[in-house]
Each structure stands twice: as structure tokens, then as C-alpha cells.
Amino acid sequence: xxxxxxxxxxxxxxxxxxxxxxxxxxxxxxxxxxxxxxxxxxxxxxxxxxxxxxxxxxxxxxxxxxxxxxxxxxxxxxxxxxxxxxxxxxxxxxxxxxxxxxxxxxxxxxxxxxxxxxxxxxxxxxxxxxxxxxxxxxxxxxxxxxxxxxxxxxxxxxxxxxxxxxxxxxxxxxxxxxxxxxxxxxxxxxxxxxxxxxxxxxxxxxxxxxxxxxxxxxxxxxxxxxxxxxxxxxxxxxxxxxxxxxxxxxxxxxxxxxxxxxxxxxxxxxxxxxxxxxxxxxxxxxxxxxxxxxxxxxxxxxxxxxxxxxxxxxxxxxx
Amino acid sequence: xxxxxxxxxxxxxxxxxxxxxxxxxxxxxxxxxxxxxxxxxxxxxxxxxxxxxxxxxxxxxxxxxxxxxxxxxxxxxxxxxxxxxxxxxxxxxxxxxxxxxxxxxxxxxxxxxxxxxxxxxxxxxxxxxxxxxxxxxxxxxxxxxxxxxxxxxxxxxxxxxxxxxxxxxxxxxxxxxxxxxxxxxxxxxxxxxxxxxxxxxxxxxxxxxxxxxxxxxxxxxxxxxxxxxxxxxxxxxxxxxxxxxxxxxxxxxxxxxxxxxxxxxxxxxxxxxxxxxxxxxxxxxxxxxxxxxxxxxxxxxxxxxxxxxxxxxxxxxxx
Numbered sequence: 167x168x169x170x171x172x173x174x175x176x177x178x179x180x181x182x183x184x185x186x187x188x189x190x191x192x193x194x195x196x197x198x199x200x201x202x203x204x205x206x207x208x209x210x211x212x213x214x215x216x217x218x219x220x221x222x223x224x225x226x227x228x229x230x231x232x233x234x235x236x237x238x239x240x241x242x243x244x245x246x247x248x249x250x251x252x253x254x255x256x257x258x259x260x261x262x263x264x265x266x267x268x269x270x271x272x273x274x275x276x277x278x279x280x281x282x283x284x285x286x287x288x289x290x291x292x293x294x295x296x297x298x299x300x301x302x303x304x305x306x307x308x309x310x311x312x313x314x315x316x317x318x319x320x321x322x323x324x325x326x327x328x329x330x331x332x333x334x335x336x337x338x339x340x341x342x343x344x345x346x347x348x349x350x351x352x353x354x355x356x357x358x359x360x361x362x363x364x365x366x367x368x369x370x371x372x373x374x375x376x377x378x379x380x381x382x383x384x385x386x387x388x389x390x391x392x393x394x395x396x397x398x399x400x401x402x403x404x405x406x407x408x409x410x411x412x413x414x415x416x417x418x419x420x421x422x423x424x425x426x427x428x429x430x431x432x433x434x435x436x437x438x439x440x441x442x443x444x445x446x447x448x449x450x451x452x453x454x455x456x457x458x459x460x461x462x463x464x465x466x467x468x469x470x471x472x473x474x475x476x477x478x479x480x481x482x483x484x485x
Numbered sequence: 486x487x488x489x490x491x492x493x494x495x496x497x498x499x500x501x502x503x504x505x506x507x508x509x510x511x512x513x514x515x516x517x518x519x520x521x522x523x524x525x526x527x528x529x530x531x532x533x534x535x536x537x538x539x540x541x542x543x544x545x546x547x548x549x550x551x552x553x554x555x556x557x558x559x560x561x562x563x564x565x566x567x568x569x570x571x572x573x574x575x576x577x578x579x580x581x582x583x584x585x586x587x588x589x590x591x592x593x594x595x596x597x598x599x600x601x602x603x604x605x606x607x608x609x610x611x612x613x614x615x616x617x618x619x620x621x622x623x624x625x626x627x628x629x630x631x632x633x634x635x636x637x638x639x640x641x642x643x644x645x646x647x648x649x650x651x652x653x654x655x656x657x658x659x660x661x662x663x664x665x666x667x668x669x670x671x672x673x674x675x676x677x678x679x680x681x682x683x684x685x686x687x688x689x690x691x692x693x694x695x696x697x698x699x700x701x702x703x704x705x706x707x708x709x710x711x712x713x714x715x716x717x718x719x720x721x722x723x724x725x726x727x728x729x730x731x732x733x734x735x736x737x738x739x740x741x742x743x744x745x746x747x748x749x750x751x752x753x754x755x756x757x758x759x760x761x762x763x764x765x766x767x768x769x770x771x772x773x774x775x776x777x778x779x780x781x782x783x784x785x786x787x788x789x790x791x792x793x794x795x796x797x798x799x800x801x802x803x804x
Contacts, residue, residue: 178738182740257801257802258798261801285611291789291793292604292789294795294804295792295794296604299501342751404742417497417501422753423752425750425757426751427748427749427750428747429608429748430745430747430748432744432745433744433745434736434741434743438742442615442616443615449614464800465789466789466804468788469787470610470611470614473610474785475614475617476613481606481610482576482580482597483576483577485609485610
């Protein structure tokens with residue numbers, strides 16, 4: 167459902183899996199205006215109901231702000247579904263609404279899939295379960311933040327913008343050294359903005375508007391670079407991202423042995439990677455439902471065997 | 486069951502969890518000769534059956550070569566059990582025997598818990614599910630290998646020995662750079678041995694016996710250091726370990742975007758960390774059984790919610 171960057175990531179992930187087939191793309195746009203990369207058919211969103219019997223899992227590729235809070239509960243009444251709802255603070259609320267609707271329809275839903283929330287959440291759960299005496303650190307980047315890029319684009323005088331979130335190397339090193347430091351927001355990440363100005367805009371005013379913007383930039387050290395539209399197109403078209411989840415803990419009677427668990431991602435393409443996670447989650451929700459489970463689930467409730475294309479025997483023998 | 490290094494790791498992990506109580510230690514030694522760190526009572530292994538109703542989970546802390554192949558199936562007939570069976574090539578065979586016995590007794594068993602197999606297996610399953618087009622790399626160390634240390638100790642003229650497995654930094658860097666290199670056994674790890682000789686032993690003969698030992702050392706570049714018993718006691722008492730599991734994959738229609746998933750451990754104490762994993766697994770197998778599951782399971786079958794002390798709602802809200 168939907169055909170933006172994330173949906174194209176799901177499309178190519180499904181094509182490279184051995185046990186899934188992409189049946190159709192549904193869009194709220196005029197279907198004749200959408201051309202899929204794989205050539206799979208495009209249908210109007212309102213026709214989804216006609217495909218109930220042909221579709222095992224509906225992957226919802228809309229945004230968390232406006233689309234998914236409505237779309238996921240509605241779709242879960244009719245299909246087994248997967249979404250990438252990523253507003254951390256509202257996951258419990260979203261969960262409750264999707265759970266109610268999925269139970270009413272006898273379906274299974276897997277929400278908040280992706281890498282944060284998603285794989286990063288899994289690592290936080292795993293490492294906290296193993297090291298209860300410890301502290302979590304999450305660093306994001308170096309990578310493009312869509313939300314922050316959009317915030318800069320809304321400033322008068324800005325024609326285009328790209329914002330990179332960058333972990334502070336000294337902070338990462340201090341955590342990896344097992345020192346379990348206390349770190350402020352400013353000490354963990356810096357922000358880098360690349361901005362194409364409208365003709366006649368005042369760079370100093372734009373710079374000031376960015377670095378002083380509350381919530382988004384005022385708590386960070388932010389660097390602003392003004393570039394041309396050609397440079398933007400040449401150097402900032404890709405959507406790399408990544409990050410680290412580190413748990414720094416201790417074990418033993420005296421708590422004197424330091425233990426460090428780190429999970430990191432280095433991604434050339436954020437939407438293709440997130441799409442790949444959604445595809446694996448589609449497999450998991452299919453299996454959950456076939457095993458008789460209904461209602462809403464998160465990555466906390468999924469087994470690795472459910473996510474994997476391999477059989478249990480293959481997993482035990484190979485991995 | 487058992488009270489060696491691993492069991493002491495489990496003991497301190499159970500004490501630092503909020504939802505588990507250590508009831509007893511069972512030993513095949515004379516119980517009066519064993520003094521636990523926590524003061525928990527020590528009983529003869531043959532008395533375990535008397536405690537069936539008092540014990541939710543029996544954690545088997547024996548070795549994979551001689552103990553667990555017999556112990557786990559026997560115990561699984563009577564208790565819900567966890568073990569750290571780590572002979573990768575025989576996991577499927579162990580699984581079948583434990584599964585049969587656990588089903589017959591109506592119990593649940595979780596085997597091959599630890600970090601490799603265990604957490605590393607989980608990461609291989611997760612990252613292969615997300616990046617089917619990719620390649621896995623596992624590096625171990627820098628850390629003490631018990632099996633290799635024992636092999637050196639069996640050489641005539643050796644009084645004591647400690648073997649460290651060391652990843653080759655250039656190999657790790659090439660993998661992290663996303664180059665997906667082909668690496669031979671020799672290119673991935675080196676081996677370092679610290680040896681205390683018996684009086685009068687010939688160092689050159691011992692060195693030659695080590696580096697040419699088939700399976701253990703002949704495929705590696707091995708360095709041998711001769712040290713005194715005092716240096717061994719001073720510098721090599723701890724059991725650090727660690728390692729990395731890296732999946733290097735591609736996504737997208739043309740497969741041109743490189744994606745890297747890395748999981749790494751840096752452990753001051755291998756047995757305390759492995760014991761912490763077993764404690765979390767004891768929680769998981771307890772929950773599996775309470776939810777009506779019997780038979781044998783591995784980390785492929787466990788959810789993060791089952792491993793975690795927190796409730797589902799807490800996990801969704803916090804992690």
C-alpha cells in the first residue's frame with residue numbers, strides 16, 4: 167500500500183526473497199500515473215478489498231504522521247498487515263488500536279518494523295535481558311534525517327535541504343571503552359545541513375533560523391553549508407544512514423567485569439534496508455497467523471525462525 | 486547442575502535479576518566440598534529428582550563433550566531445562582534426543598544457549614532474513630579458547646597454557662568496508678599461546694608440537710610465548726573473550742547499495758557473560774512452558790519478550 171521510497175525498497179526485497187511473490191501495488195494516486203520498477207500491476211487503494219483472498223500480507227508503506235494511524239487499523243480488519251510506524255512515543259497507542267481491529271477481523275498485525283524502532287529495539291531488549299546491570303546508548307548516523315530535512319525546507323528562503331545526523335566520535339569511543347559515560351544530547355550527535363537557497367535569500371538569516379530552531383536544532387551543534395542545486399543533485403541524492411546500539415554492563419558478584427554488546431548498521435540506502443526488514447516481517451506475520459495467532463505484535467513477539475526463509479532444521483544445522 | 490566457572494556465572498546472573506531465585510546447586514562431587522559464592526545450598530546430583538516441584542528450570546552447566554549429551558535428555562524428562570551445548574556440528578542430533586525426551590516428559594528445553602552458538606546464531610538468522618543477498622563473517626576474540634588451551638596443556642613438557650584467538654585486523658577492516666572479501670582460515674585469525682614449561686622441557690620441541698598440531702593450530706599463524714608460572718597467574722587469570730558477526734549484503738533492483746549489519750561482543754569474563762545468557766534463557770523456557778509448549782527449542786524459537794524481565798507494554802513503551 168503506497169509507492170514511495172519505502173515501498174520500492176519492499177518491492178526489491180520481495181523480488182530477492184525465495185518464498186514471496188509481489189501481487190500488486192495499491193495507491194491513492196491515479197494508478198495509471200504510477201509505473202512500478204518490477205512491472206507489477208498498480209491498483210487504486212479503494213480496490214484493495216477485492217484482493218482479500220489473493221493477498222496473504224498487506225505491507226503498509228505510508229508515513230507515521232498522517233497515514234499509518236488510520237491505515238493500519240483499517241487494513242488490519244481485512245488483511246494480515248505489516249507497518250513501519252516509527253513515532254516511538256505513540257507506539258503503545260497505535261498498538262492498542264491495531265490490536266483491537268485485528269482481533270475483531272481475525273487477523274495478525276506486526277507494527278513498528280524497520281530498524282529504529284525495529285532491529286534496534288530487538289537489540290535493546292536482547293542486551294537488557296542478558297545484562298540487567300547496564301546502560302543503553304543509541305547513536306544514529308551518519309545519515310539523512312527526513313524529518314529534519316523537511317524542517318529546514320520549510321524555512322523561508324530555502325529551496326532544498328538535506329540534514330545529516332552525525333554521531334560524535336569521542337562519545338562513541340567513550341561508550342565502546344566501557345566507561346558508561348553520562349552524555350548530554352549535544353555531546354552525542356552533531357547536525358550538518360546542506361542548503362540550496364532561493365534566489366535573493368539571506369544566508370545568515372537562514373543559518374540563524376536553522377541553528378536556533380527548537381526541538382530540531384537548538385540542542386545540537388549544527389553546521390550549515392550552502393550549496394548549489396547541481397551539488398545537491400550530484401552529492402546528496404542517496405539516502406545513507408546507520409547507527410549503533412550499545413549496552414555497557416557489568417556481571418559477577420562484585421560487578422567488576424565489564425561486558426559490552428554492540429549492534430551497528432551501515433546502510434547505503436535507508437529505504438531499501440527498511441523495506442528489506444518489512445519483507446522479512448511480512449513472512450513472520452504470515453507464519454504467526456498460520457499458527458493461529460491473531461491481534462497485534464511487535465518485534466518483541468517474533469522469533470528468528472518466523473523471520474527466516476530457512477526451516478528450523480536448516481537454522482540449527484547452519485547458523 | 487554443576488558448579489564450575491559457567492555455573493558461577495549463572496549464579497551471579499540469577500542474583501542480579503529481579504524475577505528469579507536460585508534454589509539449589511546440584512553437584513556430582515561431594516556436596517560438602519563445594520562452597521557456593523551466594524551461600525545457596527549444595528546437594529548431590531542424584532537428589533535432583535526430589536526437587537521436581539520446587540524447581541521451575543534446571544540450568545545444566547556441564548561440558549558439551551562428555552556431560553550434556555547425556556545430562557540434557559535425562560534432565561528434560563523431569564524438568565524444564567536450559568543448556569549451553571556448543572558443538573555446532575552436533576546440535577541437530579542433540580536437539581532430536583532432547584526433543585524426544587522433553588516431549589515424553591511434558592517439559593520444555595532450550596539448548597545451545599550462550600553466545601556462539603546463541604546470540605551469534607540469533608544475529609546470523611536475523612541478518613540473513615533481512616539481507617538474503619549477502620555473506621556472513623564471524624570473527625572470534627581476542628579471547629581465551631578453552632579447547633585450544635587444553636590441547637596445548639596435553640603436550641608433554643607443558644605445565645600450564647593459555648591460548649588466545651585473535652582476529653586479523655586487516656580482515657575485519659576489509660569486511661567492514663563492505664568489500665565482502667573471500668578469506669581463508671589463516672587470513673581471519675591468528676593464535677597466541679602463553680606456555681609455562683615443566684622443568685627441563687625443550688622449548689623448541691614444545692613450540693614445534695604446538696604450531697604443527699592438526700585441526701587446532703596447523704592452519705593458523707601461531708605465536709608461542711614462554712612465561713613463568715608467576716606471569717601466568719598475574720597476567721592470564723581472567724577469561725576475556727568476544728567477537729563479531731558481520732553480514733555484508735546488497736539491496737535494490739540492481740543490487741548496488743551495500744548494507745552492513747554488525748553485532749559485536751567485548752567481554753571481560755566469558756563464563757559470566759555466558760551465564761547471563763543462560764539466566765535469560767531460563768526465563769524464556771519457563772514462559773514457553775507456561776504458555777503450553779513442550780519439546781526442544783533453540784534461540785531460533787524464542788521471542789525477545791520471552792527473554793526479557795519486562796512486560797510487553799513496558800517493552801513497547803521503553804525500547
